[in-house]
Amino acid sequence: MPSTEAPAPHSLPAWIEVRVDVPIGWGELVAEALAIGPCTSVVFGTTSIAAEPPPEGCEVVRSFVSTHHDTEALRAELVTALRALAVSTGAEELAGLTPRFRPVPPEDWATSWKKAWKPFRVGRLVLLPPWREGAPPRATDLRLTLQPGGAFGSGRHASTRTVLRVMQALVRPGDRVLDAGSGSGVLSVAACLLGAREAFGFDIDPMALPEGNELAGWNGVADRCRFVVGDFTCLGPEHTGYDLAFANIYADVLQAHAADLRARLRPGGRYVFSGCRFDHVEATRPALREVGLSIDAEHPRGRWWTFVGRRVEQP
Numbered sequence: 027m028p029s030t031e032a033p034a035p036h037s038l039p040a041w042i043e044v045r046v047d048v049p050i051g052w053g054e055l056v057a058e059a060l061a062i063g064p065c066t067s068v069v070f071g072t073t074s075i076a077a078e079p080p081p082e083g084c085e086v087v088r089s090f091v092s093t094h095h096d097t098e099a100l101r102a103e104l105v106t107a108l109r110a111l112a113v114s115t116g117a118e119e120l121a122g123l124t125p126r127f128r129p130v131p132p133e134d135w136a137t138s139w140k141k142a143w144k145p146f147r148v149g150r151l152v153l154l155p156p157w158r159e160g161a162p163p164r165a166t167d168l169r170l171t172l173q174p175g176g177a178f179g180s181g182r183h184a185s186t187r188t189v190l191r192v193m194q195a196l197v198r199p200g201d202r203v204l205d206a207g208s209g210s211g212v213l214s215v216a217a218c219l220l221g222a223r224e225a226f227g228f229d230i231d232p233m234a235l236p237e238g239n240e241l242a243g244w245n246g247v248a249d250r251c252r253f254v255v256g257d258f259t260c261l262g263p264e265h266t267g268y269d270l271a272f273a274n275i276y277a278d279v280l281q282a283h284a285a286d287l288r289a290r291l292r293p294g295g296r297y298v299f300s301g302c303r304f305d306h307v308e309a310t311r312p313a314l315r316e317v318g319l320s321i322d323a324e325h326p327r328g329r330w331w332t333f334v335g336r337r338v339e340q341p
Contacts, residue, residue: 043130044104046087049083050084054186055115059111069088105124152169168220170219188327193298196334198221199222203218204226205227215245219247222270239253280301294337297336302331302333323335
């Protein structure tokens with residue numbers, strides 16, 4: 027039975043691990059679903075090699091809740107949120123996602139997520155946690171400081187990694203960048219580190235604003251990044267003439283707003299659109315071309331597709 031009693035004064039808090047075994051490629055989406063109430067941090071991977079490994083084809087996503095907040099109501103809410111993913115995405119492999127709950131010693135919570143999260147490289151960008159001091163290993167590297175454990179925007183998702191890699195050949199010094207569905211702000215911040223003059227990101231998730239501002243501050247580009255909470259209706263007449271647009275969003279949203287995104291680009295302006303699942307590719311291609319966006323390259327990674335192209339002027 028989950029505890030509803032407050033911990034004793036001056037005692038270390040006890041924690042409950044919430045573990046979900048997730049089909050590879052869906053970890054970041056599940057992480058967002060777990061970010062309910064007190065479950066504010068998410069870890070990818072197991073605590074140690076002694077931990078139970080996930081089934082073949084799966085990865086582990088974990089969150090934590092103190093015993094003070096671990097209630098039957100919260101557990102039921104987590105179960106409901108996970109079950110809703112299969113319906114909202116149409117992905118049969120997400121059916122039956124089930125959280126498992128396990129008490130964790132206080133010292134394990136304090137250190138295990140740092141042990142599980144490893145720095146990684148995407149081209150010239152080296153994603154490092156704040157406690158990892160010093161310059162990245164190569165002189166040509168760019169350090170992107172990223173706080174692991176956030177509910178989304180870890181940079182590890184296949185679609186995010188592809189955009190981070192592709193943008194390194196596209197961002198030019200002085201570019202103005204639009205970031206649709208900015209999430210944690212990782213794409214906007216990376217673009218500014220690569221030389222963009224300014225980046226404007228928007229997302230319907232209220233957490234996107236503080237997450238984006240914090241990330242920009244850590245990386246010294248707060249003066250060049252602006253984030254707002256909202257959908258496409260937040261774009262005003264001043265949001266035009268962008269040199270480059272990113273959109274790491276679901277394919278149906280991308281199809282519905284392809285014309286709006288094109289209108290925000292300058293003539294010849296470039297785009298990188300990702301988040302398109304493989305089974306939506308055939309519907310997304312014509313949706314882009316019909317509104318005057320060329321498709322110059324496609325980058326599949328697992329079940330996710332990324333389109334790269336530019337605004338073309340229609341006769």
